[in-house]
Amino acid sequence: MTDSDTPVVHRSGHVAIVGRPNVGKSTLLNRMVGQKLSITSDRPQTTRHRIAGIVTRPDAQLVFIDSPGYQTRSGGALNRVLNRTAVQVAEDADVVVLVCDARGWTPADERIAKLLPADRPVLLAINKVDAVPEKARLIELVNKATACRAFDEVVPISAKTGRQVPLLLDLCAARLPEGPPMYDPDSLTDRSERFLAAELIREKLFRRLGDEVPYDSTVEIELFEELPKLRRVHAAILIEREGQKPIVLGAGGERIKRIATEARQDLEKLFGCKVYLELFVKVKSGWAATEQSLRAYGYE
Template sequence: MDADFKSGYIVLVGRPNVGKSTLLNHLVGQKVSITSRRPQTTRNRILGIRTRADAQLLFVDTPGIHDPKNPLNRYMMRMAQGALGAVDVAVLVVEAGTFREDDARALDLLRPLGKPVILVVNKVDTLKNKSRLLPFLQAMGERHPFAEVVPMSARAPADVKALEDLLVKYLPQGEPFYGEDEITDRSMRFMAAELIREQVFRSVGQELPYASAVGIDEFKEEGRLTRIQATIYVERPGQKAILIGAGGERLKQIGQAARLELEKLLGTKVFLGLWVKVKTGWATDANVLHSIGYDRNDG
């Protein structure tokens, strides 16, 4: 191993829907965190691993910082706060031209770390009035002594590469933590549940914004075939009907889209069976949250 090799943890923090998961996926070069237009899509800490010749960057994606109002929200905030413990660099992601209460809450979490904080001003390509950008950057610089301020678009390869190169400068020297072919520390069962949930959000996000979760009942690898049985949990019978759709058509479409994503991830053919089950109040019941993969201790 090159004595100059660098490796370290980089946490991505920001309010919901500023593009952290999209940025993570582009930095890693493969989907490791699900995305949708709905805020609070990310519910867990996700580690994305990017290994290059001179460094291994360990990106920690966190749920969007917001005011927690129920056990699921509190779980998400614990995941975000717990990710800050042993990082080498913090990246605060904000949307160009916008700074809200939850942005301030995210910045307040980073102030006591004593680590370099890099400000990523995302979505500059969508800012309609470009003359607002410079005053916004100046105002952000007055809020905190950021180590770097990076205006960019998470969807622009050149911008992502420039950010990656910049982050390497702030990593300590050290050996890699993971193998060069690894892209995440999450299990394939976890990733399967996330990819299914992503398709639920994309298909019925307007009608079921936060009322669904996914549990994996069976995950079997049989050579070139992976068999997955999963249950999508909703809170009310009416939501179940929406999710299934007329003649089961919507659930079939969700299953087809999820299967294609799973086959990309696993590199095998996938047989995917989906069921829909009503669990009233799952998002506010700590025991139910634990039964479908979320933490029991809600504080």
């Protein structure tokens, strides 16, 4: 039998991307897919939902699942829901990628590593290696991490620049079970445009507002109209207290205009068409007070 006669094995499955907040999980998902699907900021709790990024190749279809950063310090209903989502994403996956920051292995990394399932491949992606030119520091990190648990592979990467990300993708693909694709080859995510619109607006809140308000806010899409060359979106920014309203609006409405402009530009890139976006601010006290109220807004 010649090489050309050898049947091509196709692999398909889910790859969970997990880790503590701000290690670059969402940046890695976006880099893998080649499209901005998962929102990013330098604040914890930016990612609140499970979101899939689909990579289709001739030999494999990889469904990468971004997860909320596992919270080890803060309590409350929202963090309980986020932590449960992070653990569930790992338990449901065929392969797990634990992302850590190259600048140091922390007790939070260790706690998450020990929570991961022992019956499937777990790869360690050491992100932001550009920030640590000294090899000795990376070796020290690897020693600490592998003392905590065994990893199938340890890969230093830079999600920001793409360094060694193709290698990580290959290593994940090789460990998926054999099977046909689960999604259409042109699919990039399992989420709707309506969901992505809410997330991109929320990203701007995390980037443009102060320390407190982003964590007390969420975005609710009230109207999403899909026309041949236009998306019409009306969205409400929900906040906890009346006193937070002027912070979101800014002087003369300047801040909310900037948030709307930046969100609209990102949405037009993502959807490939013009977007008409209107933002409103609404006080909704207690929207995140209980797990039941969180479910009403699409959490968990």
